Amino acid sequence: MGLLVDGQWHDRWYDTKSTGGRFVRKDSQFRSWITPDGSAGPTGEAGFKAEAGRYHLYISLACPWASRVMIMRSIKGLKDMISVSIVNPLMVENGWTFEPDEGVVADPILDADYMHQVYTHADPHYSGRVTVPVLYDKQTKKIVNNESSEIMRMLNTAFDEIGALPGDYSPEELLPEIDAINKKVYDNVNNGVYKSGFATDQAVYEEEVKNVFTTLDELEALLAEQPYLVGDKITEADWRLFTTLIRFDSVYYGHFKCNIRNLTDYPNLWRYTKELYNYPGVAETVDFKHIKEHYYRSHKTINPNGIVPFGPELDLTI
Template sequence: MGLLVDGKWVDQWYDTKSSGGKFVRSAAQFRNWITADGSAGESGKAGFKAESGRYHLYVSMACPWAHRTLIFRTLKGLTEHIDVSAVHPDMLDQGWTFEKDGVAQGDPLYGSKFSHNLYTRADPTYSGRVTVPILWDKEQETIVSNESSEIIRMFNSAFDGITGSTDDYWPAEMRDAIEEVNARIYDTLNNGVYKSGFATTQAAYDAAVHPLFDTLDWLETRLANNRYLMGDRLTEADWRLFTTLIRFDPVYHLHFKCNRKRLIDYPNLWAYTRELYQMPGVAETVDMGHIVRHYHYSHESINPHRIVPINPVLDYLEPHGRG
């Protein structure tokens, strides 16, 4: 995975030497908000009004961050209002590409070869990592946002006047409590699997993997007495967790050395994951072929021979017994 430097592509992996072997994720830089009336959101500039057909979502079916946005696009009835394109699962010397493979059918807007072409179309002098998701404004021909946690909040409410959806996964009265849960899960689990897998020293790996399993143990206990993370109400915290859990046994357990236990060794977490998977429209956002292929084929530093494992057969449609 490379990056752009002053608009020029550089094939350069994350520098773990300067961080003592730790993987440090870069912050997203496009932080505008779509709002119902086009006024400015929490960051960025105004001018991005919620309109049907105006926006395009670029994702990787393999990426858990992009997966969040696909789920919210489905849950909030946005599939007819925001079209979507998937990149190829292999992320090699040019980063994400628009080669065709299954659901990956190229860039319908510009015929781009690589996702970094979109970044330089939005900002010819952009410097930074080229990540997905990319929420694109067709009218202004620019990136609205590449921060998944903010895109799902836009999808949660900005288009409600268009879709008529009243489902709210970010209820005002629960936000402080949700943020507290999100923070732990993000640091130790969503990002913790990457901090474990991309560590280049034993100390960095140990510092990441033990908190990761502490959090899985904590979640297992929490879900013994709660149907969802916040009780009886399904919130964004559940969906932010789900995209990591669905990848845990097929990818993170083996590939990222998160192998003290498997997800299926946690009865509550495993049943909870199946329940979320079985909710209407969610299974269609999961492409296990892309997920397994991407991680094992793209990360040469971890899997230099690019051998893609056969993996266990998991039945996500098995009755979950929750509720």
């Protein structure tokens, strides 16, 4: 794990001393939008029109933020419109790399060896963490966006007029409810497992892990009353929660010490996770080998020997 400082790569772990033992995630910096006509989106600059073959995604099969973008690309039928590169699951002194391995897809755009080279190609003086997903415009040679939640919303609607599959996972009339549940899930579950796992203070860890399970308990109760997070319709909110749930027992329970309960101990959440996993086009985006290899081998401060657990055995059939 590292970061760029004025375009120079530094192998540096998160600074939790200055935050009292807390893991604090920084905001993404590239925030333009693809739109049907190329007009400006809610943030960033204009000029990114939805066109087949113009855009490229850089993702990790291990990363839950990248995985939710891959799910949207798949369920909206955009695989032939938006090409993809997949980084190596091991992320150590050089950050994300394209070192050849099973499931890795090399960079056909810049022939980069490291993901940080994609960032400095777009901005030679970039300072910050080098994350995935990254949505890249091959025409202007710019990074459009590296915020997964915004990329999901672009893929949901921007390509509808040029052949995307039908289905609106963020309908306007449900956006207030979707945004509210997204915030709760992000703060306490998506990012909550990281705040637990990367904490370097016992009290901070205990506070954060309790928040994770308090929220899982609440979601379990909600799903006892309705099939999905926002009533009877699958929305973006479900996919954002799913990518954490599908990793929970394999990595977050043990590696991040989120071990008050297994996900499989929650009948409604587990039913829900299996249903979403079996939704057409979703299972192909889930790679447990990449997931486990990344977490257990990359985080040397947590798992210094890099031993990858053999289990758990999960039955995802419905």
